[in-house]
Amino acid sequence: MSNILGLTDEEREIQALARRFADEKVAPGAAERDREKKFPKALVTELGELGLLGVPVPVEHGGAGSTFTAAALVISELARVDSSLAVTVSVHLSVGTQPILLFGTDEQIERLVPPLAQGHRLAAIALTETHAGSDLGAVKTEYRDGKLHGSKQWVTNGSYAGEIVVVAKDTEADGKLSAFIVSRPAEGMSVIGEQKKMGLHASNTADLAFDGVACERLGEPGAGMRVALSVMDGGRIGIAAQATGLAQGAMDLAIEWAKEREAFGGPIARLGQIQAKIAEMSTDIEAARALMLRAARLKDAGEPHTIEGAQAKLFASRVARFQTGEAIQILGGAGYMEDLPAERYYRDAKITEIYEGTSEVQRIVIARGLLGDAAR
Numbered sequence: 001m002s003n004i005l006g007l008t009d010e011e012r013e014i015q016a017l018a019r020r021f022a023d024e025k026v027a028p029g030a031a032e033r034d035r036e037k038k039f040p041k042a043l044v045t046e047l048g049e050l051g052l053l054g055v056p057v058p059v060e061h062g063g064a065g066s067t068f069t070a071a072a073l074v075i076s077e078l079a080r081v082d083s084s085l086a087v088t089v090s091v092h093l094s095v096g097t098q099p100i101l102l103f104g105t106d107e108q109i110e111r112l113v114p115p116l117a118q119g120h121r122l123a124a125i126a127l128t129e130t131h132a133g134s135d136l137g138a139v140k141t142e143y144r145d146g147k148l149h150g151s152k153q154w155v156t157n158g159s160y161a162g163e164i165v166v167v168a169k170d171t172e173a174d175g176k177l178s179a180f181i182v183s184r185p186a187e188g189m190s191v192i193g194e195q196k197k198m199g200l201h202a203s204n205t206a207d208l209a210f211d212g213v214a215c216e217r218l219g220e221p222g223a224g225m226r227v228a229l230s231v232m233d234g235g236r237i238g239i240a241a242q243a244t245g246l247a248q249g250a251m252d253l254a255i256e257w258a259k260e261r262e263a264f265g266g267p268i269a270r271l272g273q274i275q276a277k278i279a280e281m282s283t284d285i286e287a288a289r290a291l292m293l294r295a296a297r298l299k300d301a302g303e304p305h306t307i308e309g310a311q312a313k314l315f316a317s318r319v320a321r322f323q324t325g326e327a328i329q330i331l332g333g334a335g336y337m338e339d340l341p342a343e344r345y346y347r348d349a350k351i352t353e354i355y356e357g358t359s360e361v362q363r364i365v366i367a368r369g370l371l372g373d374a375a376r
């Protein structure tokens with residue numbers, strides 16, 4: 001593969017490792033795990049052993065000491081064959097582990113990050129509640145008397161995570177939002193439901209109740225919104241990587257099919273309308289990848305990347321949703337059947353326009369970033 005994207009040797013090696021793992025270990029069981037809604041526990045353990053759950057974590061904290069760009073490439077490679085595993089890893093690497101690295105004390109980082117980076121424990125973040133999604137300020141879960149009280153919904157990795165970052169109203173900070181870490185086992189925390197979903201069947205999406213749960217602070221009292229927003233900047237790059245990877249997987253399948261499937265005396269690949277779809281698809285995917293890598297590079301350079309991360313997610317998720325539909329179109333009726341992964345890619349694509357900020361929210365982030373106070 002050419003290195004037109006300017007990746008370092010190390011990033012290319014990590015990408016190649018993830019690609020090999022995706023093709024050899026993840027792809028073969030992806031359809032079955034999707035059908036049986038089975039969380040890929042063994043694969044998560046193997047990813048940890050390979051060092052892929054700590055890619056952007058500094059070596060002194062137990063990670064591989066590589067870049068966020070490399071982490072995004074890993075997420076993309078996994079999504080190319082299995083988006084459920086990709087989002088499990090994306091949440092762990094970005095919005096799960098990064099807040100502890102960015103806002104934790106030295107002692108918290110030393111104690112909590114190495115087991116996450118080595119895959120001994122999974123990370124999650126719990127922001128969303130029944131009446132608080134895009135509007136994070138509306139959360140009702142409360143920190144009082146040193147404990148968390150309330151509930152969170154749709155927490156990716158929620159049933160399995162060892163560390164869960166929770167954002168809650170803080171009675172010790174005038175009711176402002178603060179961030180906390182809950183570590184399993186956690187007395188008083190229970191999984192009250194696991195969601196059945198349109199796609200991502202092999203990922204875990206749990207509802208959690210907190211009935212007086214002991215926790216520790218993450219960051220300053222009242223800094224919860226800042227913690228959430230800043231880690232989401234990176235999280236969006238992860239979702240853009242997921243969207244790019246799954247669109248790539250759908251296109252690879254469509255190209256293979258177009259060469260094999262015959263109609264009117266030859267392969268459908270010779271038909272102009274099929275060629276046009278493949279041309280549009282590949283162009284969209286490369287543009288999505290370029291936006292995703294640009295945002296990741298800015299993050300690695302310590303530069304602001306709020307607008308760029310939102311642009312990458314907005315664009316890549318739209319590409320994923322539209323082009324997975326085009327892949328089905330190229331496969332015709334076979335694309336609609338469960339025997340082939342095209343319909344799974346299509347189901348898995350939609351959510352990339354919703355979680356870690358909907359597309360509407362991304363437009364607000366981009367517009368406010370560009371227009372400043374005039375947009376308010």
Ligand SMILES: Cc1cc2nc3c(=O)[nH]c(=O)nc-3n(C[C@H](O)[C@H](O)[C@H](O)COP(=O)(O)OP(=O)(O)OC[C@H]3O[C@@H](n4cnc5c(N)ncnc54)[C@H](O)[C@@H]3O)c2cc1C
Nearest residue numbers: 125126127128133134135154155156354355356357358360
């Ligand atoms: C599979 C899955 C996994 C998830 N994982 C996690 C997780 O790990 N942790 C977590 O905390 N949450 C998680 N979520 C929740 C997810 O982040 C939210 O669903 C998302 O932020 C949107 O919130 P909402 O669903 O409440 O939609 P709402 O906020 O109710 O939005 C509904 C609609 O209104 C639009 N809207 C809202 N506000 C505005 C506005 N100001 N301007 C224009 N339009 C607006 C939205 O764009 C959307 O179209 C997950 C969700 C799913 C489905």
